[in-house]
Amino acid sequence: MQLFSKKGLVATMALALLASPLAVLAEVVTAGNNVDEMQTWSKEELGPTIIKQNVRITNLLRTLDLTTPITREITSAAVLNIGETDVDEYFFPVDTFYSSSLASIEAENRKTKEALEVVKDVVDEENEIHYYKVKLSSPLKAGEKMQITVRVALVGLIRPFPAEISQNEKQQMVYFGNPYALTAYPANKQKTTVLTPTTKLEVLDHPEEKKPEIKGNQIVLGPYENVNLLEHGVFEVQYQFPDPVIWLNKLRRDIEISHWGNNLAVEEHYNFVNRGAQLKGHFSRIDYQKAGMQHPGTPLLTHFRVDVPKQATDLYFRDEIGNVSTSVVDRSQQDKLVLALRPRFPLFGGWKTTFYIGYNAALKHFVRKVSGTDKHILKVPAIQPMKDAIYSDVEVRIVFPEGSKILNVHVPFAVDTIEQSTTKTYMDSAGRSTVTIRGRNWIDYHAKDILVEYEIGMSSYLIKPLAAASMLLIVFGTSIVMSRLNFKIGGDGNNKKIQDADKKK
Numbered sequence: 001m002q003l004f005s006k007k008g009l010v011a012t013m014a015l016a017l018l019a020s021p022l023a024v025l026a027e028v029v030t031a032g033n034n035v036d037e038m039q040t041w042s043k044e045e046l047g048p049t050i051i052k053q054n055v056r057i058t059n060l061l062r063t064l065d066l067t068t069p070i071t072r073e074i075t076s077a078a079v080l081n082i083g084e085t086d087v088d089e090y091f092f093p094v095d096t097f098y099s100s101s102l103a104s105i106e107a108e109n110r111k112t113k114e115a116l117e118v119v120k121d122v123v124d125e126e127n128e129i130h131y132y133k134v135k136l137s138s139p140l141k142a143g144e145k146m147q148i149t150v151r152v153a154l155v156g157l158i159r160p161f162p163a164e165i166s167q168n169e170k171q172q173m174v175y176f177g178n179p180y181a182l183t184a185y186p187a188n189k190q191k192t193t194v195l196t197p198t199t200k201l202e203v204l205d206h207p208e209e210k211k212p213e214i215k216g217n218q219i220v221l222g223p224y225e226n227v228n229l230l231e232h233g234v235f236e237v238q239y240q241f242p243d244p245v246i247w248l249n250k251l252r253r254d255i256e257i258s259h260w261g262n263n264l265a266v267e268e269h270y271n272f273v274n275r276g277a278q279l280k281g282h283f284s285r286i287d288y289q290k291a292g293m294q295h296p297g298t299p300l301l302t303h304f305r306v307d308v309p310k311q312a313t314d315l316y317f318r319d320e321i322g323n324v325s326t327s328v329v330d331r332s333q334q335d336k337l338v339l340a341l342r343p344r345f346p347l348f349g350g351w352k353t354t355f356y357i358g359y360n361a362a363l364k365h366f367v368r369k370v371s372g373t374d375k376h377i378l379k380v381p382a383i384q385p386m387k388d389a390i391y392s393d394v395e396v397r398i399v400f401p402e403g404s405k406i407l408n409v410h411v412p413f414a415v416d417t418i419e420q421s422t423t424k425t426y427m428d429s430a431g432r433s434t435v436t437i438r439g440r441n442w443i444d445y446h447a448k449d450i451l452v453e454y455e456i457g458m459s460s461y462l463i464k465p466l467a468a469a470s471m472l473l474i475v476f477g478t479s480i481v482m483s484r485l486n487f488k489i490g491g492d493g494n495n496k497k498i499q500d501a502d503k504k505k
Contacts, residue, residue, distance in 0.1 A: 050124050051091045051131065051184045053229075054083030058145065060190035062181040066173075066237075067197040067217075068388040069245045069275075070103065070443055071154040075181055076110055079140070079148055086139035091121065091184040092150050093230060096128040103153040103390075104413070104445040107134045110147035118150075127230055131184065155390045155441050160245075160277035160349065161238060167287050167348070171277045171299040173241040179207050179221045180231040191222035194237060201239035244301040244347065245275040246389040251442075255380060256399045257363065259456065260464060264366050266312075267358035268384070274301045276349035288346065301347035306339045307384050312359040317341055319355040375407065378452040382411070383442060391442035396450070399423050400433045402464065404456040412448045415439040429467055 058078045065072040081087050094102060107116040114137055121133040140146055161174040181190050196217045203212045203219055212235075213220040219237060250271040257264055276299045288300075308315070310333075317327040317339070330338035343353050368377045382396060400406070406420055416438045422431035435452060 050122060051229075053185065054081065054085070054087055055090065055140075055185050056080050056082045057183055057185050057187040057190070060181050060183065060187050062190065062192040064177065064192060064194045066158060066175055066239065067195055068243075069155070069158065069247075069390060070388060071101075071157045071175070073152045073154070074149065075152075076147060076149045077183070077187075078145055079185075080145045081140045081142050084142050086141055088136050088139045090134040090136060090148055092118075092132045092134055093124075093182050093184050094130045094132060094152070095178070095182060096123075096130060098154055098157070099130045101154045101156045101441070103155050103441040103443045105132055105150065105152050106445075107148060107150045109137065110149045116148070129182075129230065153443055153445060155443065158241070158245075160241075160275075163277060164280040165277040165349075166280050167284055169277075171241050171349075172238055174236065174238045176234065176236050179233045179235040180224060180227055182231070183227075183229055186229050187227045189223050189225050190227050191220065191224070194219040194221065196237070196239040197242060198240045201237060203235065203237050205234055205236040207233045207235070241276075242299060243388070244299045244349075246301065246304075246386060247273050247275045248389060248391045249273055249352075249393065251383065251391050251394045253383065253394070253396045254399070255397065257367070257378065257401060259363065259401050262363045264361045264363050264380075265358070266361070267356060268306075269354070269356040271352070271354050272301075272304075272343075272347065273352045274299075274347040274349050278350035279348040283348070299349065302342065304341040304343075304386055306341065306357065306386060308337045308339055308359055309361055309365070310334075310336055311361045311365045312337055313361065315339060315357070315359045317355065317357050319344070319353070324355065374455050374457045376454055376456060378454065379449050381447055382413075382437070382450050383447050385444040385447040387444075389443070391446075392440060394437075394439050394442050394446075396437040398435045398437075398450075398452060400435075400452075400454055401456055402428055402430060402432045404433050404454045406433050406435060406452065406454050408451075408453040409435055409437075410451040410453075411437060412450075413446055 056079075058080050060075065060077045062076075063074040065074070075092075079090060090107075092105070092107070094105070105118055107118050108114060109116060116137060117135040119133050119135070121131045123130055134148060134150065136146075157177075158173045158175050161172050165171060179192060181187070181192060183190075196219070199217045201214070201217070201219070203214070206212050206221065207224075210222060210224065221235065248270060250269075252269040254267045254269075255264065256266075315329060315337075317324045321344075324341070324344065326342035326344075328340045330340060339357065341355070341357070343355065345351075345353075347353060366378060366380055368379070369375070370377065378398070380398070383391065383394065409418055409420075411418065417436075419436045419438075421434045421436065423434040424431040433454070437450065439446070
C-alpha cells in the first residue's frame, strides 16, 4: 500500500493547482461556521493520541457527490465499542486543508434516523486536523455496534480545467481529494464512491494498490482493508460539468416588521458571479442564439429561480438601471411562489451582476403572539435558497417596530455574529430595535427558520401616532405664531407719527 503523509498530500495538491491555470481562480473561502474559537492542544499536552481509541470501525461506506458546485460527502460507519466502558461520543476529523471550505456538518443514527448533535472540539496541530464531536443519543455499551452517518458539505473545492474556454466549448472540472475516508479510528474496511454529473470523466491519480472502477458516472475507490486512522492519499478526477457555478459574493436580506400595517416587508440584494470557466475571446450574440440548439452544454447562466412565501404580494425585480421586466411568477406550487428572474444579459464564467427583489406579506403568517403577554415570536427563513447556489457572505437584518424589546434570538445553525442595534427611519424618535445576523459559506442547508422573541406593549403602538400628532401640532402651532408676528419695516407706530405730522402742516 502506497501511503502519503499529511504534508505530502497538501504539497502534492498545491503543486498540482499551481501547475495548471486553476491557480488563476484559486481563492480561499473563509469558514462559515466559525463562531467560537476551537481549543488548540498539542501532542505534548495530550499525549501521542488525542482521541481515545475505544472505538473501531468495522465497515465504512463513503459517497462523494461532485454533481453540483457543492461537494457533499456522506460517510456511514459501523462503529464497534472495543473498550470496557460505555461510549457516548464519536469523533469526526476534518482536514484543515478543507476546514475553510466547510459549509455544514450533521450526523444521524443510520438505523433510527435520529439526528445527533455535532459540536466543535479540539484541534490536533501536529496532524492539522479539526475534530468534531458527535454526541450519541444513548451510550454505546461495550461490545455493541451502531451505525453513524455524517454528512459534510464543502464549497470551493472544484475548479474549472482549463480555466478559460471558448463560447461554445464544454466545461471541464477537476477535483483533488483523499481516496480514503478520513477517520479518527482504524477501519477494518472502507470504500468510496464518487458521483459526477456526466459519464465523461477520467481518473488521473489514485492509490496504486487498487485500480478505480468506473461505472457510468460513478467511480469506485476500494474497498481498502485495515486502513489506519487519519490515513491520507491523493486522487484526481476530471469530468465534464455542464452547469454554471452559481456563487453569491454578497447577499443582504432586509426584513422590516410593522404592527400598525400588519405587514412584513422583505428586500434581498444579490451580488452574483458565475465561477465557472471564464470566457476566452469576445462574446458573440449569434453564437449565443445558436447555443440553445447546437451547444446545450454551454455553462452560461441565463436565469435564476427564487422561492418566496405563498402569501407574498407586490413582488418586484430591479437592478441599478431600474425595473427588470423579464421575470415570471409561478403560482402553481401549493406552499410557495417561484420567482423566475432573467437578468439583462447571460452570465458566462467570471461575469457578474447585481440586482434586488422585494415583496410584502401579511404579518400574521410570520408572527405569533404569546397569549396573556406582550410577547411575540417571529419565525422567518434565514434565506430563500436558489438551487445549488453558494452564498459566500450573508447578512440578515431584521428591523422591529419602535418600542419593541428583543428577548431572545435563536438560529438553528452556527453563524459568525448576532448583533443587536438601533435603526432610525422617518418619524422615529428612539429608533427601532434591529437584529443583524452574519454568516459565510451558506447553502440550501441554511434555509432554516430564525426565531426571534420580542416584547411590544400597547403603549408602544402609540409612539408613532403621538410622534405624528406632535409633528403636526408643532407645524400648526408654529404657523399660528408666525402669522401673528409683524415683520414690516418701521411698524404701525412710526406710520401714525408720520400721519400726525402731516396734519399739523
